[in-house]
Amino acid sequence: MTWLDLPADHPFGLSNLPYGVFSTADSEPRVGIRIGDHVLDLAPCAEQAGMESYAVWQQTSLNPFLALGRPAWTAAREWLVEVLTNPARRDCVEPHLIPVDQVTMHLPIEVADYVDFYASEHHATNVGRLFRPDSEPLTPNWKHLPIGYHGRSGTVVASGTDIVRPSGQRKPPTEPVPVFGPSVRLDIEAELGFIVGGSTELGSPVSVANSDDHLFGVVLLNDWSARDLQAWEYVPLGPFLGKSFATTISPWVVTSDALRVARVPLPGQTDPTPLPYLRGEPTDDGASTAYGLDITYEVEWNGTVVSRPPYRSMYWSPAQMVAHMTINGATLRSGDLFGSGTISGPEKDERGSFLELSWGGQEDVTLDDGSTRTFLEDGDTVILRATAPGADGTRISLSECVGTIRPAVTRT
Amino acid sequence: MTWLDLPADHPFGLSNLPYGVFSTADSEPRVGIRIGDHVLDLAPCAEQAGMESYAVWQQTSLNPFLALGRPAWTAAREWLVEVLTNPARRDCVEPHLIPVDQVTMHLPIEVADYVDFYASEHHATNVGRLFRPDSEPLTPNWKHLPIGYHGRSGTVVASGTDIVRPSGQRKPPTEPVPVFGPSVRLDIEAELGFIVGGSTELGSPVSVANSDDHLFGVVLLNDWSARDLQAWEYVPLGPFLGKSFATTISPWVVTSDALRVARVPLPGQTDPTPLPYLRGEPTDDGASTAYGLDITYEVEWNGTVVSRPPYRSMYWSPAQMVAHMTINGATLRSGDLFGSGTISGPEKDERGSFLELSWGGQEDVTLDDGSTRTFLEDGDTVILRATAPGADGTRISLSECVGTIRPAVTRT
Structure with a gap:
């Protein structure tokens, strides 16, 4: 129980404690955690409390803290719980609490490599039907490996950054050659983003069981997609400019520790069973090292919740994604980010992209104000939100991932 | 004419002056240029010469220098030529010349985003025939845009780094399901890598004509490829683990300034003519802003030169790759690296990958020692080399890109 004046069911209570990078009007960006409706400025708090490693939080990104690895993350969490529950520690905490409405949030990490997976069977099936109507919707490899590809790290942006409609080549079916212009099928992809800490050596794969050493935490991720360019x-060779113009992530990194009670079994991988390097093993508590996550997600389009994609329906585990991504000897670096791929459940109102919700632009989505949409229009705002069960029986928030579409820059 | 005791036709003469990052037995990595058989330690030389910006070279990568942009690069080159030709400057140069055999070379840049293009028509045609025998070899988009995709920045390694044979999934045609194990079709891709300097703003495309502001220089690049995994x-969604285990680049970055006289017209883009944003414009000297490069390349396999891919046969210009990569508003960052894609000419002995040289493993390549190869065996060494015409009528060297294959790490 915290000594802070905080309702027991606050979505940023003691069982959450997400990390972010914030600044105030008269200060530089640095690391904080969110507790209730405040941000705790970590470095001065830790310095006052006598922690030697406080300087790791006096940084413009989480990367130096990520580099310390799992033991340091665990120790930091234990320390945070101690100072937030022991009334004797009030004096080193209270001076460093800043109301959340007085801070500006920044990109929490300096993104090293960004990989995007494709781990929802429902999404991959829907997209396969839409993009390749004459083939089986799932490619033959889909259930044997978590398909992924590299995206552009340099255009991962902080929540709230406006998204300029991208221009590029598209080839309408009625035209013999491609035309140039602003995308007319601008879309979202509602995903989770996993943030990696602790580097590995070239040639040293990380097993499913050891992936926890490198999975620091989770953000919401919107992989904006120009479907016509794509x-x-x-x-x-895969998606390129249809994706590389912007990817938005939420400001608060909810740790794997906070999400431990949200772990659930995967929906099932029996036909086929994956190769041994992708298989989970039983854990002490009867679960599997290849776990799913019971995260409830919502997609809001101009004020209307149009979808509630259930993360627990995802086919592949984040632990399997780590094992696959490194099985060829590729390294991990602190600050690597990988997306789950669009989260889509089996139901129509559980689809995590507008491509799927509008079935390739053929079916209108009706918003609460009576307007209709297929793809994004200029001025539209999309907000992604998610919650998960927390250790104290309440729900913890993964905060929000927000973006508004601005018109294309005119080009002749 | 330099006051250094240097043969007029030295491949690292005054018209070359490539940048790299080196260390000696008792010093930290820092920036130098190669002149003849010496490395000039730039920071102390520039400090002694009274240059204010010398600290930009007292760094472990070229990135801070890249960030200064084109005017600084031009000024640095003019200064270098001055101190290397004016005998009065001997005293601030000579103490900082280190024999090249006494230095260790490092990765010259901290790689921001790594993109790989696919700009050789001959390579794309060959690969299309091999990977998709039942389709047209070139996909319908190929002559409308320079196809590219993002690769893994974190596994770009310095020349000389051993390459551990990657393991992963492959599906032999005779098997109903994929099998796991070391790649049995390990290959090279002989490419040029272009190094970007000077960042841009989100939503600000770089035109073909302005690409020179961001093209700092060129390295040799070996995009090691596990064809069976791929x-x-x-x-x-494109190549992933088949490429992400390692990409080797050469140590010396030959600048765009040094390669100015190597510019040649592209082979031709008339059927179809590209969209306006990809078109070159005439320059003052009658050339085009969308130029090719007359770089002569060779691929040596265990001591035998097996191929001489001609870079002048490439279909797309590096300037067009920059324009395409940013037309959707994506930013450039200092330290971005993009590969040309495998360089293959029209002739059999001009192919830049062993996949093509062995025609998918069906035809043996015979080495000088009488041994035969299709793909890489453990212990094999590949050296890429290239030269280009230099401003003084001699040829300048792009140095070497070297890698030796080590056995796969055993895994159950």
């Missing part, structure tokens, strides 16, 4: 460019 | 994984 459809024309993506064969044979 | 073939099984790459549909629908």
